[in-house]
Amino acid sequence: MxxxxxxxxxxxxxxxxxxxxxxxxxxxxxxxxxxxxxxxxxxxxxxxxxxxxxxxxxxxxxxxxxxxxxxxxxxxxxxxxxxxxxxxxxxxxxxxxxxxxxxxxxxxxxxxxxxxxxxxxxxxxxxxxxxxxxxxxxxxxxxxxxxxxxxxxxxxxxxxxxxHDEAKRKQLLRKWALNWLDFTWQPIDEIYSYFGSKIASYFSFLGMYTRWLFFPAAFGLATQLVDFGRMQFLVLPSFFVFVISWAVFFFQFWKRKNSALLARWGINYSLNDCKEMASDVNEFANEFNYVDPVKNKFYSSRPIEKMSIQADEWCGILRKVKNNAIVVFGIICLQLPFELAYAHLYNITQIEVLRYLLTAAYLIAIQYYTRIGGKVAVSLIKCENNQGEDSSAASLVYKVFGLYFMQSYIGLFYHAVVYRNLATLRKLLIQRLIVSQVLENLIENSIPYVTYNYKKYMALHKKKYDVGSPMAKNVRLSTRVEKEYLKPSYSASIGANLEDGLFDDYLELALQFGMIMMFACAFPPIFCFATLNNLTEIRADALKLLAMLRRPVPRASATIGAWLNIFQFLIVMAICTNSLLLICLYDQEGKWRIEPGLAAILLIEHILLFVKFGFSKFVPEEPAWVRVNRLRNRAQARDLYSKQLLRSITKKLEHKGD
Structure with a gap:
């Protein structure tokens, strides 16, 4: 003690x-x-x-x-x-x-x-x-x-x-990773204490997202099982409106929960306000040439080199634009033809076995392609003028997600728009969501296990045949430190130092969210599969962190960061794609005339865009108690810095008088 x-x-x-x-x-x-x-x-x-x-x-x-x-x-x-x-x-x-x-x-x-x-x-x-x-x-x-x-x-x-702390690790294993009876319940405060704010925020988001998925999953299942009679033609538009509204409100309530978590953990509670006021105080105090008693730093009255700072700022912006243009050019000129060729070959191939072989070859090839693209994105952001690690990580997220967005959805867009083959589209949705996510879960949990056992075998094998070991036959790993040393670290698949393994976990969630949202009207029960997958994902990710990997290095981030913008972008894309799907669906099945049907769907699209950008302000982003405490602390901080400034100015004037 x-x-x-x-x-x-x-x-x-x-x-x-x-x-x-x-x-x-x-x-x-x-x-x-x-x-x-x-x-x-x-x-x-x-x-x-x-x-x-x-x-x-x-x-x-x-x-x-x-x-x-x-x-x-x-x-x-x-x-x-x-x-x-x-x-x-x-x-x-x-x-x-x-x-x-x-x-x-x-x-x-x-x-x-x-x-x-x-x-x-x-x-x-x-x-x-x-x-x-x-x-x-x-x-x-x-x-x-x-x-x-x-x-x-x-x-x-x-x-x-x-x-790893063995006592806390075993406690979390028992209460969290191996507790399958409580479904989405998680000890978030204990996760925060053990893993840090970034991982705790991820599991809090995953748990809330999974709980909210029960609502569209139930509605989507009802659209397939219940006969609505003469009102059947209104089912899909109603489901479309419900899903978009659900997504908008979910992210607003997530922002509220995230701000409440930060307040409970004492993170960024009033730091931003204090920093703003401190910068104002320092800027004003520069005119008096005084020594800051907090930082013990001398402020001179030399003018700031505005032209040099502006030149650096615009050079950084131009470098970022150049790098983004390189990524977009690579997607359009390299990945887009590859994706369209696969979608076309899949559509004209009639033998089911050949389709599976074609898909397997495509998945193998695309893995190498996206891995190369991720490494290119990492090298590009190194020459950008990003302000800190968080800004660099956000730039990396946007660039890499652009590659995966094209990879994951272009084939589905192809079948939905060019061929209007909704049966094939549903089959592809089931194949990519169920098969791909099941395989990803198996791979991400089996690779650490296989890697650990291989390293363990090589270490014991090397020791066994070491001439200087008298007890070579009985050699074994006797401590948990040795075992943890051989376990793989929690790192991103692209090998970036800016992001840990949460990069892959968030990417998996974003791709799933985009698939179920953008093609919701093509196959409403797809939300049921996503819910079941996420219920398994919570416990599988917990087990992976606690039993299969080393204890992750903690990160300072306490929000989902740039991924929130990715999810918001996918909601807007979902409004556009589902509107197009409804037009294709009702025109093909002949239940609506295309003229009034098109007008009605365009009206729904505009209403949902209003919901997205208007109702997002309806729910406050932070609870009232958090806002009241923040305002109170801001007032206290203002008083503190004002008194500090007055004392410093008084001392400076007294010194000049002497």
Whole structure:
């Protein structure tokens, strides 16, 4: 236990290669890299536990709460206080800061940030370089260089990754991943405490989305099972109106829930308002040339180089336009002909076996194509002038989704518009939604299992035939740290550092949402299949995170980010495509004359566009209690910064008077 009453556990692991020594009893030199690293970690106040495993040597690292507190102060972390404002953390005023829902002082993201600051903050503060050795390798530890970073570059440190908390992991397995009786219920606060805000927001969104899917699923099933008699011709238009209205209200209520979650977790509660006022204060104070007592920074009265800033701004905009044009050009000139060729060959092929073979070849080819497109998008955003990691991640989402949008829907558009073959369209919807999502779930859960077992087999096989191992026949993985080291990390399939595995999970949801929304009138029961798939997806994703993968590195994001714009775009596309489907359907079956039918459907389209852009303002994006607290905290923050400004100006004027 630490001074704050919290358990101090080993949460980070440093992996180094096993020594290539002739005998286990050989003495390790004093300037050995690993020995030096352990000593420096302990000097920094960290708790280190080391042992030699089968695949490598491991250093488990823990930290007393006071050490994490001082690291948080050095990082100038903003935390919510009991007066409702987010202020810079100070260890001396620790009792003033609000604790997490689980009672801990820091969130998982804050703790991991402090750990990284402590680990990579160990630098050579001497006046000369230090010569270190590792086996027969000599390493030069330069002045003012990070020790851990240098060891990573030299290959002495293989990996640094967060470690699962076994007690909390088993508790979440029992209450969440293996709890199939509660359907969509999830312990969101516990997920937030263990995985961080970004993963917790994803599962909160997935759970709410799945619960709301029960309504269109029931309506869609009724359209197939119930005979409405002479009112049958109104069923599909009514279903169309209901689905679009459902989607609009769902996302408005999701925004409300997301803002409530942020308030409950103490994230961005008043930070944006404080930052705006702080920038206003600093801008006004520049005219007085005073020293800011908070940042201890001298403000000069030099004019801002407006032309240089504007030039950088417009160059960044032009680079982004150029990169977007490259992506659009690639979609139109490369992917579009490929997709249309597949759709045409599928339509003219009469033998069902050949159709399945053609689809299999198409899916294999498109996987490589989209993977290449994702890597191109990653390389493009590196030369953009994006403001921070979130902006770069959003740019990546838009570019990659453009590739997947064309891949997933162009064949369906082809059959719906060119051939008006609704029977084939329904078959393709069932095939792509059911078969593809079932296969994706099997693949995304089986690949980590296969990867882990393969790495485990190779590590044991290598140790078994190691000449220097006297107990080679009985070798096995004895600790959970070794097992976690061999497990794959939670990463995106495109291999980007900007996004973790949630990129693929959100992409899967967005493609599913687009398919069920844009072709809702062609096959209304498709919502039932989506509901069943998502009920399985909740538990499968939870099991994957808790049992098959390493503990993910926490991310600061607390919303679904750019994906919200993707979903909103798909709603607008759904209005257009379903209107076109209704025209094709009623014209082909002869139940309406095309002239009045077309006028009625166009009227419905305009009404739904009004619903989309008008009713989205009908439901407030944040609950009233969140808004009231935010306004109250904004007033408190304004008073605080006003007093700070007045004190600073007074001191400056007194100094001039002296």
């Amino acid at each position: 630490n001074g704050m009453g919290e358990d101090t556990g080993f949460e980070v692991v440093i992996v180094v290669p096993r020594r290539r020594r002739k005998e286990e009893g050989d003495e390790i030199e004093k300037n050995d890299c690993v020995e030096f690293l352990v000593r420096e970690l302990k000097k920094a106040g960290l708790i280190v536990e080391r042992f030699r495993g089968v695949p490598a040597e491991f250093l488990k690292v823990a930290a007393p709460m006071i050490i994490l507190g001082h690291a948080a102060a050095e990082l100038q972390l903003k935390k919510l206080t009991y007066i409702g404002m987010e202020l810079q953390f100070e260890w001396d005023m620790v009792e003033a800061f609000v604790k997490q829902p689980d009672g801990s002082l820091f969130s998982w993201y804050e703790r991991y940030s402090c750990f990284r600051h402590l680990l990579y903050g160990i630098v050579n503060k001497t006046d000369s370089n230090i010569a270190l050795k590792y086996d027969d390798k000599e390493v030069n530890y330069e002045k003012n260089k990070s020790l851990l970073k240098m060891l990573e570059i030299e290959g002495v440190v293989k990996q640094v990754f967060p470690l």
